[in-house]
Amino acid sequence: MKSISRRDFLKGSAASALSLALLSGSQFAFADSETAEEKKADETLETPILIVGAGSAGMFAAYEASKAGAKVLVISNSPSANATNGASITGTCAVETPYTEEIGQEYSLEDLYKRMISFAHWTVNPRLLKNCVQLLPSNISTFAEMGIEVMLAGDRYGIGFNDVHIFLTQGKWALAEQKCKDQGVEFMYNMTAEAPLMDGDTVVGIRATDNEGKVYDIKAKAVLLACGGFISNKEKLAEHFGDIDIVDMGFPYNTGKGIEVAQKAGGFFERITGLGMNDIYGMNAKSSKISVFNSNPLMQLAFYGNLITDEHGDRFMNEYMLANEPMAGGGEATLHVKRYYCIYNEATLMKMKDEAYYQTIGAPEFWTSAATMFNAPIPELDANLEEALQEGWCYKADTLEELAEMTGCENLAETVRTYDSYVAAGDDPVYHKQPALMQPIGEEGPFYLFEYNPSAFNTFGGCRTDHLTRALKGNFDVIPGLYIAGVENGSLYSSPYYDVGGTCSGLALASGRLAGMEMAKYVAE
Ligand SMILES: Cc1cc2nc3c(=O)[nH]c(=O)nc-3n(C[C@H](O)[C@H](O)[C@H](O)COP(=O)(O)OP(=O)(O)OC[C@H]3O[C@@H](n4cnc5c(N)ncnc54)[C@H](O)[C@@H]3O)c2cc1C
Structure with missing residues (x-):
């Protein structure tokens, strides 16, 4: 033609x-x-x-x-x-690149393929997956050809190897487009x-x-x-x-x-x-800041690994999954309920002004995602809390019963008390959560209930x-x-x-x- x-x-x-x-x-x-x-x-x-x-x-x-x-x-x-x-991508997956070799990482394309095909059952x-996995290292060299620089990120999800290559070059897509135009x-x-x-x-x-x-x-x-x-x-x-x-x-x-x-x-x-x-x-769809990196920082409370309930106030998952595997199993679990909620008492919430929640609970080593993402106090907590309350995705009440009434989460009070008994016993007999993530909610209010919708990139x-x-x-x-x-x-x-991480774009x-x-x-x- x-x-x-x-x-x-x-x-x-x-x-x-x-x-x-x-x-x-x-x-x-x-x-x-x-x-x-x-x-x-x-x-x-x-x-x-x-x-x-x-x-x-x-x-x-x-x-x-x-x-x-x-x-x-x-x-x-x-x-x-x-x-x-x-x-918009900030990082992309590859192994067997100059960057993974530089840190002496031996995890190979073969290892990666075996992991992914088995994950996909x-x-x-x-x-097709094999063909695409084989091309991952040359994705990175293609970025280099385009003049787009990357660096290797840490193992955020605790999977045992590093694969996410983060972009350092600003305006990378305009550059990629220009390189295509040049051709x-x-x-x-x-x-x-x-x-x-x-x-x-x-x-x-x-x-x-x-x-x-x-x-x-x-x-x-x-x-x-x-x-x-x-x-x-x-x-x-x-x-x-x-x-x-x-x-x-x-x-x-x-x-x-x-x-x-x-x-x-x-x-x-x-x-x-x-x-x-x-x-x-x-x-939450009600938020005025539907943004990945510029949202209200209280949005991160959903990923702190403590009690989460559904719209009835019932617990429905091991919260660790949302805390450390939010893109995979954790996010998936939230699709089995209409909305989900996390609850904090005021004393716990206010501590986040000065110290990362992750640190206050002893910085559990297995919670790798927090070490990289949630290892800082919440900035401007009072103003952000006010915004959340105004926008209607945070609810405040003095007692658990009032909070349940206000939100329609009818089983909330009972769920909190049952959960607190698991915390006291150091054992989650329902979802078998790691004890280090189990923190008491208590009876002393006021309490804040934060509401979330699942959100996705694609x-x-x-x-x-x-x-x-x-x-x-x-x-x-x-x-x-x-x-x-x-x-x-x-x-x-x-x-x-x-x-x-980064296989979406990879x-x-x-x-x-x-x-x-x-x-x-x-x-x-
Ligand atoms: C904010 C944000 C951050 C992200 N960060 C990462 C990350 O760090 N790492 C990662 O791996 N993934 C990340 N993702 C996901 C990643 O962007 C996608 O998985 C990836 O871009 C999918 O590539 P794609 O080419 O299939 O679709 P897209 O990149 O979405 O491209 C689709 C294209 O098709 C066009 N289009 C759609 N319909 C039509 C039509 N009918 N006619 C003409 N054009 C059409 C769109 O305008 C667009 O140009 C992120 C996503 C978002 C939103």
Whole structure:
């Protein structure tokens, strides 16, 4: 296929506004006939490789495909590359890098693969996971090629090895975009992929609309969907997770349309759907600061490992899991209740002004997450507490009974007393929590009850692919021309999320690169 640049194409097609049928013959049709009837393309573009999404997977796919010499157009419904979740990542997973070697770490890619595939209970495509894990070290060297510096972080979750490489370079995504542009990649923002263009069973492009409602048909020999799943789509979240308010911690552009496009092209929706839970702080939809690093610091109280209850005031999990494995099992456990709450008496809460809660309970060594994340007093506690009370995600009362009445957590008082008896006995007979995390609540008020909703960075799950990221039908036939990468690749991520930090982006970057390499080969055929 002849590669035509966007500018060239814009010039030509704006003048002629060719119809789809004229361009391609009668067998060429939209997968979604309703849409085809409703709309006529205002403009038609053509590119060998079309990448939908400028986040982790899309950007790295573009870099890899263009490095291999292919012509690439990237479209994204975001206003810029910076307004993508990919741009927000602070760290990414890899082992066997110069950084892990420098500290003499022997934990290998083989060890990592074995851990992940076993964590996933083989529910993912083992060959695809293997391919992506193998690419993790070269994700780091790709960042180095782009001029993006990293350093190795500590073992936050206590998994026994270091894998998260933290970014040191500011504005890394603009830099990555520029490196792609240097290799000839073109970017169009505010462009939403709506439906696949099909020639029989083959995907031959994407119908897209821009923010002004202008309709484009973008013809391409290879199309990559890297749209980041559906965390920004409340209806789709409800379909999969029920009536829970799940707070979206990212940009609001990941609406699940990429998955719909794949399904319209004949893709098979895989059975694994999960969430990349927010592991930085708890969150409440009522907060005025829905932010990862600039939220109200009292949001961290959810991750302190003491008593947590559901909306009835009943205990429902080993709180250690939320304290130390918030992204994996801990966050997952909170999806089994409508909301969750933690409770502190005033004396305990006020101590946090001067000393980290973690320190006041003796800095238990096994709580590695606190050592790195929660090892400081709460700044401006009074003002932040006032804000929490005003915004309605913190409740204050003199007695446990009043608090229960005020919040509808009807079993709260009884739960607290039972829990305190476990604390006194030094034994949690229900969830077997480590005694060091069991701190009494007592009878002396006032008490504060903090309310939380689950919050997440992204969903996992989407349509099935093979080991090379090629989209598959339910019968395992490849859908020619269609590739899927990132968190909406339905064959790569487990639920719960892998317990290895930074694999969210690590696998997104790696699957994007794999798709980029494969598409470059495919379009050269
Ligand atoms: C604040 C924050 C911090 C994070 N920190 C980390 C971290 O430190 N480490 C880590 O591993 N992970 C982290 N994550 C998660 C990580 O960002 C994602 O897992 C990863 O970026 C997923 O990559 P992706 O390419 O699949 O999707 P994204 O990076 O979300 O990219 C999706 C792209 O598709 C576009 N798009 C969506 N729908 C359409 C459509 N219909 N048409 C056109 N374009 C569309 C979007 O605008 C975007 O450009 C963080 C997430 C957030 C929100």
